Amino acid sequence: MMRKILSIFIVTLLIISCNQKQSDNYTVTSIEDESILVEQQYKNSSHESIDEVEKQEVTKKKIIKDGRLGIRVSDLENIKFRIDTIINHYGGYYASEKLNNSDWETSYNLKIRIPSDNFMKFIHDAETGVGEILYKEIEARDVTDQFIDLETRLENKRNYLKRYNDLLIKANSIKEILEIEEKIRALEEEIESTTGKLKYLSDLVAYSTLDLTISKQKNFKYYPIKRDKFSEKLKQSLSKGWFGFVDFFLFIINIWPLWIIITLIFYLWKKYKMKIKRK
Structure with missing residues (x-):
């Protein structure tokens, strides 16, 4: 009798466990x-x-x-x-x-x-x-x-x-x-x-x-476009001309190494030409 009750209890637990897993x-x-x-x-x-x-x-x-x-x-x-x-x-x-x-x-x-x-x-x-x-x-x-x-x-x-x-x-x-x-x-x-x-x-x-x-x-x-007076324009032109000349003179001085090279080349070329004439 006890074995039968125990078997029924175990089967019931297995069924409940399977149902829970299926639900999850x-x-x-x-x-x-x-x-x-x-x-x-x-x-x-x-x-x-x-x-x-x-x-x-x-x-x-x-x-x-x-x-x-x-x-x-x-x-x-x-x-x-x-x-x-x-x-x-x-x-x-x-x-x-x-x-x-x-x-x-x-x-x-x-x-x-x-x-x-x-x-x-x-x-x-x-x-x-x-x-x-x-x-x-x-x-x-x-x-x-x-x-x-x-x-x-x-x-x-x-x-x-x-x-x-x-x-x-x-x-x-x-x-x-x-x-x-x-x-x-x-x-x-x-x-x-x-x-x-x-x-x-x-x-x-x-x-x-x-x-x-x-x-x-x-x-x-x-x-009409407003223009300055002739005297003012003349002053401005003279001033610009003078400053232009000064700038040009300073530029010439500024390139003095170039003048030395040009002079040397000219001297050598002149000497070479005179040598050819003697021959």
């Missing part, structure tokens, strides 16, 4: 398999085509508006003040402001950022009744596809980041922890980069850019 192996294997699955899904999603992304519902178009406008005016300062007033009225600002003043023209080169909803209104007010329109270019670019693509990729990356963080909690070895942390770091960098691109595009969509040039022509006037 399943935990490690499941973490590795799940990590591989997440990585495969992430790689597949990163190559998702824009055509599939465009199927999502878009509530509002994302349009970037830019323009160039050149105006010739008769009263530059008053028109510049008028442009300042219109910009403040529509909630815009100057990205840059340059004043150029030449003999034939005075002009302001202005880079203006205006809320997109007020962009065309601003252009209409700026060009109405101010002077001659020299050129005008307006461009609108639809970047809705880029927005959808970036937003979708960003959402996917955040989802995979969450899943990797969940896997990090379940990791049982240093190797697994380091591998998952490396994937998390790479994902965080990609999320930061994609977020920056979205912010940049959002700014371009929210605020339109206009390069505005307002100019005023001047009546050309001839301004």
Whole structure:
């Protein structure tokens, strides 16, 4: 009887031990398999085509508006003040402001950022009744596809980041922890980069850019070049001539070894010639 009870106890212990090992192996294997699955899904999603992304519902178009406008005016300062007033009225600002003043023209080169909803209104007010329109270019670019693509990729990356963080909690070895942390770091960098691109595009969509040039022509006037008096020019010429002569004389003295060599060569050549004549 005791042998039978002992045999049953030993068999029970063996069964429990085997189940525990299988459970541990399943935990490690499941973490590795799940990590591989997440990585495969992430790689597949990163190559998702824009055509599939465009199927999502878009509530509002994302349009970037830019323009160039050149105006010739008769009263530059008053028109510049008028442009300042219109910009403040529509909630815009100057990205840059340059004043150029030449003999034939005075002009302001202005880079203006205006809320997109007020962009065309601003252009209409700026060009109405101010002077001659020299050129005008307006461009609108639809970047809705880029927005959808970036937003979708960003959402996917955040989802995979969450899943990797969940896997990090379940990791049982240093190797697994380091591998998952490396994937998390790479994902965080990609999320930061994609977020920056979205912010940049959002700014371009929210605020339109206009390069505005307002100019005023001047009546050309001839301004003769001022010259010194004849007496001053004469003094300057005599002074330069004297200093030039002194410099030349000093240069001749400076190369005295060369004169000795030339004299010696001349003497030898003369002596050689006289010797030939005697023969």
